[in-house]
Amino acid sequence: MLSLRGVGKKFGAIQALTDIDMDVYAGEVVAIVGDNGAGKSTLVKILAGVHPPDGGTIEFEGNRVNIVSPADSKELGIATVFQDLALCDNLDVVANLWLGRELTHGGSLDEVEMEKRSWTLLRELSAKIPSVRTPIASLSGGQRQTVAIARSLIGEPSIVILDEPTAALGVAQTAEVLNLIERLRERGLGVVLISHNIADVQAVADRVMVLRLGRNNGDFRVADVTSETIIAAITGASDNAVTRRAAKTAATSMVTEVSE
Amino acid sequence: MYGDPVVYVNPTPGSQSSLREANRGRIVDALKFHGRLTQVELAGATGLSPATVSNIVKELSTAGVLHTSTTSRSGRRAIQVTLARQLGLVAGLHFSSRHLRVAISDTARTIVAETHVPLAADHRHDSELDRATLLLTDMVESLGASLSDLLAIGVGLPAPVDTRSSTVAPLGLLRSWEGVDIAESLSRRTGAAVFVDSEANLGAISETRGDLSRIEGVAAYIRVGHTISAGLVVNGVPFRGVTGKAGQIGHITIDENGPICRCGNRGCLETLAGGRALLDLFRSDPSVQRLSDLIIRAEEGDPSSSRVIADAGRHIGIAAASLCNLLDPDRIIIGGELAQSGEILIAPLRHALERSALGGTTEAPEVMRSTLGDRSELMGALALAIDHVALDAEGRLVESAQ
Numbered sequence: 001m002l003s004l005r006g007v008g009k010k011f012g013a014i015q016a017l018t019d020i021d022m023d024v025y026a027g028e029v030v031a032i033v034g035d036n037g038a039g040k041s042t043l044v045k046i047l048a049g050v051h052p053p054d055g056g057t058i059e060f061e062g063n064r065v066n067i068v069s070p071a072d073s074k075e076l077g078i079a080t081v082f083q084d085l086a087l088c089d090n091l092d093v094v095a096n097l098w099l100g101r102e103l104t105h106g107g108s109l110d111e112v113e114m115e116k117r118s119w120t121l122l123r124e125l126s127a128k129i130p131s132v133r134t135p136i137a138s139l140s141g142g143q144r145q146t147v148a149i150a151r152s153l154i155g156e157p158s159i160v161i162l163d164e165p166t167a168a169l170g171v172a173q174t175a176e177v178l179n180l181i182e183r184l185r186e187r188g189l190g191v192v193l194i195s196h197n198i199a200d201v202q203a204v205a206d207r208v209m210v211l212r213l214g215r216n217n218g219d220f221r222v223a224d225v226t227s228e229t230i231i232a233a234i235t236g237a238s239d240n241a242v243t244r245r246a247a248k249t250a251a252t253s254m255v256t257e258v259s260e
Numbered sequence: 261m262y263g264d265p266v267v268y269v270n271p272t273p274g275s276q277s278s279l280r281e282a283n284r285g286r287i288v289d290a291l292k293f294h295g296r297l298t299q300v301e302l303a304g305a306t307g308l309s310p311a312t313v314s315n316i317v318k319e320l321s322t323a324g325v326l327h328t329s330t331t332s333r334s335g336r337r338a339i340q341v342t343l344a345r346q347l348g349l350v351a352g353l354h355f356s357s358r359h360l361r362v363a364i365s366d367t368a369r370t371i372v373a374e375t376h377v378p379l380a381a382d383h384r385h386d387s388e389l390d391r392a393t394l395l396l397t398d399m400v401e402s403l404g405a406s407l408s409d410l411l412a413i414g415v416g417l418p419a420p421v422d423t424r425s426s427t428v429a430p431l432g433l434l435r436s437w438e439g440v441d442i443a444e445s446l447s448r449r450t451g452a453a454v455f456v457d458s459e460a461n462l463g464a465i466s467e468t469r470g471d472l473s474r475i476e477g478v479a480a481y482i483r484v485g486h487t488i489s490a491g492l493v494v495n496g497v498p499f500r501g502v503t504g505k506a507g508q509i510g511h512i513t514i515d516e517n518g519p520i521c522r523c524g525n526r527g528c529l530e531t532l533a534g535g536r537a538l539l540d541l542f543r544s545d546p547s548v549q550r551l552s553d554l555i556i557r558a559e560e561g562d563p564s565s566s567r568v569i570a571d572a573g574r575h576i577g578i579a580a581a582s583l584c585n586l587l588d589p590d591r592i593i594i595g596g597e598l599a600q601s602g603e604i605l606i607a608p609l610r611h612a613l614e615r616s617a618l619g620g621t622t623e624a625p626e627v628m629r630s631t632l633g634d635r636s637e638l639m640g641a642l643a644l645a646i647d648h649v650a651l652d653a654e655g656r657l658v659e660s661a662q
Contacts, residue, residue, distance in 0.1 A: 025546040027553070119307065130294055130301040138334075171394035175377035182378060186552075199387065202380030203358075206549040223539065223549070226382060 001026050001190050002047075002078075002159055007056030009042055016042045017214045020056070024159060024190040029181060031193045031201040031222075034211035035234055040194050043211070044163055047192070048080040049073035079152035080161040085144055087151075089137040093129060094118045096136055097151045121150050125183050128176060142173025149180055159190040166200050178204050198227045212236055280316075283308055287316055288325070291343050292371060296402060298331065298338040317341055342404060343372045349400065349409050350649060351452070352641030353392050354416040356459060356597075357381065357486035357535075360388065361638045362395050364403070367411070367646055373399040374638075384436040385445065393449040410452040414644035415442060416459040416637045418487055422504040426456045429504045432523050433487075455644050459483060460507060461498050462640025464491030467593045467630055469643065478589040481630070482509065483637075484576060484605065485551065485597035486535035492587065510534065512579045529579045533572035535597065541568055555601045566604050573605040577612025584617040584625060595630035595637075602629060 002024040009017040017039045024030050034040050045051045049070040058065055060076050067073050073080070087096050094115050103110040103117075118132045127146045129139070136144060145165050152160055162181070166174045181204045184191050195201050201208055202222055210218040210233040218233040232238040283306075290305045291297060299317060303310045317339070320326040327344040330337065349372070354361040358381060363374040375395060379388065397407055419434035421427070426443035428434045443454040464481035468474070475496040482490045488510030492499040500506050510530040511523050518527025519537075531537055535551050542548035548557060548565070557565035580592060592613075594606055610627045617624055630636050 023546075028546060028549065119304075126293075128294060130297055131304040133304065170398070171391050172375070172398040175375060175395065178378050179376065199380050199383075202382075203378040206546075221549075223381065223536070227380070 001061055003059040005057045005059075007043075007046065007053045007058065009039075009046060009051060010054050015214060017046070017053075019215060020211075021216055021219075022209060024192060026158065026190050027185055027188045028207065029185050029191040029193055029205045031195060031205035031208045032211060033195060033198070033201060033208060033230065033234055034217075037213075038211040038234075039214040040211055041163065042214075044080065044082075044161055044192075044194060047073065047078055047161055048082075074155065074157075077156070077158040078161065079155060079157035079159070081145075081148045081152050081163065081165065083163045083167065085148040087136045087144060087148055090135055092135050093132040093139075093147055096147055097121070097154060099151070101154060118150075121153060122146075125150060125153075125180055127180070140173060141169045142176045145169065145173070145177050146180060149177075149184070153184075157189065159192065160184055161192040161194075163194045164196070165193070166195060166197060174200065198230055201230075202227060210234055283312060284316055284320065287313065287320070288343070291326070291341060292374060294402075296340055296342040296404065298333050298340050300333070300338060302341060343370070348411045348649070349403070349405060350411050350642060350645035351396055351413045352416075352638050352643075352645060353396075353413065354459060354462070354637040354641050355379070355383065355388060355418065356416075356637065357418045360392065360395075361635065362392065362399065363638050363642060364396070364399050364410075365642050365646075367649055369642065369646065371642075372403055375399065382436060385440050385442065389442075389446050389449060392446070396450060407450055407452070410450060411649045412453045412455065412645040413446065413450060414462070414641035414646075414648075415446065415454060415456045416462040416641045417442070417456065418459050418489075420489070420504045420506075420508055421456050421458045421461075423455075423457060423500060426454075430523065453648060455648055457498075457500075457640075457644060458489065458491065458504065459637040459640075460489040460491035461500060462491070462638075462644060463595050463630065463636045464493045464593075464640070465498055465643050466632055466636045466640035467595065468493045468496065474591075477591070478587055479591050479593065480507070480580075480583060480587065480589045480625075481593045481595055481636075482576065482580060483596035484533070484572070484594060484599055488530050488534055488576065488579075488596075490583065492589075509576075509579045509583055512582060514575060514579065529575060533575040538568050538572055538598075551597045552600075555598070558601055558604050569598065569601050569604050570608040572598065573607070573609035574612045576605075577609040578616050580609065580627075581613045581616035584613065589625050591626040591628065593628055593630050595632075597634070599629055600633070 004020055004022040007017060007020040020043060032040050046053050049067045049072050052068045058067060065076060097118050098114050103114050115132055122129050129143055129146065165177050169177065178200060181191055193205060205222050208220045208222055208230055210230065286306045287302060290302060294305065297305060299313050303313045317326055317328065321328050324344055327342050329340050331340040332338060348367055349364055350367060352363045358379055359376060360379050361376040363371050365371045400407055400409060417428060417434060417437065420429040422429045426441050428437045431438060442456045447454045460481060460483045463483055467481050468479045479493045480490050490507035490509045492507045511525060511528045513527050514529050514532055515527030519531040520526055521528040521531045538554060548554050554565050558569050598605055606627060606629060613627065614621045614624045632639055
């Protein structure tokens, strides 16, 4: 569905991302893991349209696309839930879900319809929100994350990007968010999950993509891989798939040269 | 849980009283899902009017189903509603290969809280027992109780369990749980008495208890999912063997020169029909990564997916025929993740079984799908816990029978 080839990004003298390849299919959870400064957030921001990439190509459903602004990303059907969630603490759940997209009826807000649709959506996600009329400030961390994810679904996206959705959550709330990710997958959405928690990643992801120092350092099927292998790829203890591929290409070209 | 089909005895469909019955069910379901709610929140969560909620809550609390107390929400007086419990609480935990399910019920088998969470494929005993303890603490607190109110905990694991030592029996089947006294380890964390058994045995217990007319007889519960195992129940009592390995049909040798199994042997049933083996056939297809994907594809009519499930059914049927020749059961219940595919799996299984078992089609045992679905092991874990809590005739606690 979404496919990145050779994407790079430079901030001044710092090469934040080099030659990144990535694929996301419908109904699949792809986890992006990596050390601090590995480029996870930069990659998310490229997909969200915050930073345009310097090089490489992005294909969406087979068509080459340019994502230069958040509006482009939204238009394509990519919804991003950032770590700070960007919810309005003083507004209630309904107001937050429909913020900027309020339904109107004869010139005034259609509160009834918005509340009804909010309940439908939250029920579909089996969300544990006791009331949609409570202000966000009185919800738990897990419930806020749920509201933020539910809000991203209002625009009917095909890919949802979650940046550290379980950071700073308790065990029960983490369980809620992990179940929610399973629900998103069942709806046929592609989910990109950024996380530091290897156990959570192994629980819900189908594939794990490891970034190290701004490069691809492994793309594993979760079913085939142990947590030790993933950690080795994150820390750089196992060799870099990209350098290995580069070495292989170099070797083949040498062979060609010799045979010539 | 929420949205699960709840069977009510409807007086007349569409009548006033059947509507009332359905509304009562909605309120009870919402409370199971959320723990405790105020009446106002109940109205929001169920979509019923505040007046209806107030009436039903009043009615059900006089009947002793609900318990109300006064609290405050946003500085205003509110009535908080919980499910009533008088008999003390027990907990059930089911660690399957990829999922943890947790439920808390009272000793009258009414579930008052339930949750679940996906697990990593190779989960570890220490982190998972810690997580389970925290989840349990959270759940009992949402009921207004504490961990010390838990009388007993039943635990199911995806491997044979030696119930004498509460350890995972043979080496290699659940690597990160081996060599640990699981009952002792969880009991240290929670302070409750803990009883451990294999998930197949727990499924067998819960699936055979529902039908009181059939206590006499031999039943086998075959759990088909990421792993394959069976639980045996003889005249209402689970048969575990000496070290708990009875019923492990996933490790019957089907092909002497077959692929190497995680148990160290070759050509076990699991290497041909286990979840991992089935998914490995779809390696090049990113849309089939889990058993649920495979089942959905088969139900949509994809020929290769149905074929793979049917082949698994045939292999399991051959192994089940050996089981029938040894034990002569009168019914075989098929459960586990792959049983969700229904007759796609069970029809070829039944056919292979009738072809290979003694007595053929006329005397073959009844083969049916589990009635409790993916919750049957969890219900078994609760039953195991309740069995160890002795009650007198009025349902009052005597003492915890160890």
